[in-house]
Amino acid sequence: MTPSLPHDGDRKDYHLAVIRETAAELGHTRRPGRILTSFLMSAQGGLGALGGFAALTDKASEITHLIVRGDEKVGPEEIKSLIKTATAKAEPSSFFISMDGSLSQGFALILACPLEDDRLAFLGLAPAMHGRDYDPDDRQLLISLSSLFQISLNSALFSTRVELLNTELEKRNTELDRQVFYLNGLKELSMEAGESVDVEKFLAAFLPTLLGRFSRSQGMVVLHNRTDNAVWLKTMGIEPEPALAALPVDRLLFLCLAGVENKHIQPLQAEPVVQVEPLFPLVPGFAPESAFLFLVKDQMYGAILLGPPLEDHKFSDPEKKLLSAFVAQSVLHLKNADSFAAIVALNRNLAEQNQALRDTIDELTQAEQRISVLESAARQIARMVSHNAERIMQVRLLDFILIIGISLALGSLFNLQNPKGLSFFPLPRPEAVKTVTVPEAVRLLSREKALLIDARPREFFELGHAPGAINVPPSLFDALYTANFNAEDPERPLIIYGRTVSRLYDEMTARKFINRDHEEVHLFLGKPGDLSAKGEAP
């Protein structure tokens, strides 16, 4: 880029060569400072300027890059002042800015190139060597170079912005990766918690996950249910391992509560413990770096204590939020586990109640069956009773047989025992008693002076009797015999008559005469009228 100008054609070739070289040079660089330097050198060399400067301003017209060459009389401060003035005079329609001699600080040409984002690039050239004035060709060359410069600088600025964006994106990616790492931890914790609904198992899975995800070597989780005074404790990396019996759980939770900012913790809420130093003496060999106090439900408190990070890593706010989310998630799982335990207990209780109910139903069913049987029996008994009642009211042959049978039995027994009892069967006729026919009777009455005796009762005798008959009924025999027959000859024949369909009075009286030693006792079996008809009379 040596300034040699033999004639106009050569000069134009030279300018084109300068433009080409400048374009080639600008094509290899993306840094604004290099572009400014290259542009200044190309312009200075192409026009033969003694010196110059190139500057870049931002939106606020502050100079971000400044390159000064050749002119040692003008300092940066003067150039800044010049640029401020030039900025005020810059016009979009023209690169060149006309300035008065005092304001131009000795620069012959001053150009302002508008760039993207309201930036401006400035080029100032000192007078040409040998006192030559800049002609229109020089200005044209400078315009061409400015266009190149404008394009290159815009491209460089865009590249720079892209690089900055890339850097920012990488930074954010790193942050996102970390967050994804933590969120994966949360997801894994949720999955593990979903598989386990037992508090003990959940704590056993939770603490290693928490420590692993947040790069902690020591940690402890303690949970205290004041309702039934149950305590769960899980530790990792603490030497010696603290014993549950020796751990002052109440004091630990109290100190955690004292260390949180919000003392009114609600169920399912976790609060970070700001002051962890008071916790140091509680667990030997464990100085927690961070801690959380949480409330699972009323009367069920817990605390998570984490040791210092493995590396000297300072946790960012998102990480701290993730840790809080981790803890909050664990509290939720603990609540679920506790609820599940309560549901299991309720289910067990419900199953027992169901069993009791089933037993009761079985007993009721059996009782119902027994009642049915009893009711059936009662109905049968009622039917039997009704049947018997109806039968009692009915007249049965058996009743007659019973009454008459009892009467017969009693009558027979009484008659047997009665001295005045009767014989069931009629007595046989005595052998000494003979029967006589009508002729014999007549003969006995007429020839042998036989006595004719009517044996019937007096009432029948009085109604009618054989002539000459004496009434001697058996019932009055003894009295009549004493009165009338004591003096009678026992050998005198006696003819006795008087029998009815119901009573053999003649035989009865004859038997009594035999008993009185009468020898001739005859029974007349005919009718009394037969004797009167014959006209015989005693």
Add this chain to the structure above:
Amino acid sequence: MRNRISIWIRHPALALMARFYLGGIFIYASLNKINFPAEFSDNIAAYLLVPYFLVDPMAILLPWIELVSGVCLVAGIRVRASAAIICTLLGIFTLAVTVVLVKKTPIDCGCFQNVGDPVSLLTVGRDLLWLAMGIYVFKYDRFIHLDRLFMIKPEDLNPS
């Protein structure tokens, strides 16, 4: 009015009184006959209605049938059967007395005493009255039955 009379006639208390009266009559009548069987035998024979070989067995057993039936009637044991037996006896007695009256046989009734109670139309009327009472008891009596006293009644088993 007729309904009221009908209710009174059918009243079980009236039947109970008739039952006691009839039972008492038969118990009383049987006692004399049991005590003096020979005299009762003569009374039966006087009717001239029973064959001679049945008179004594009848004199032995008939009073006891009267006694047992009377006791059952008073005690309320097999009341309807007892009433039926008593009605049968009364029917026989009425028939016998009527026959005797028709034949004008001069005998005593022998119902309560062996002598001094001649058969008359009054006797027939009395026997007919007792027969009616017996039928009444048979039909309407249902109070104080000894054979039901200790038995579970259907109404006790089914209170509703």
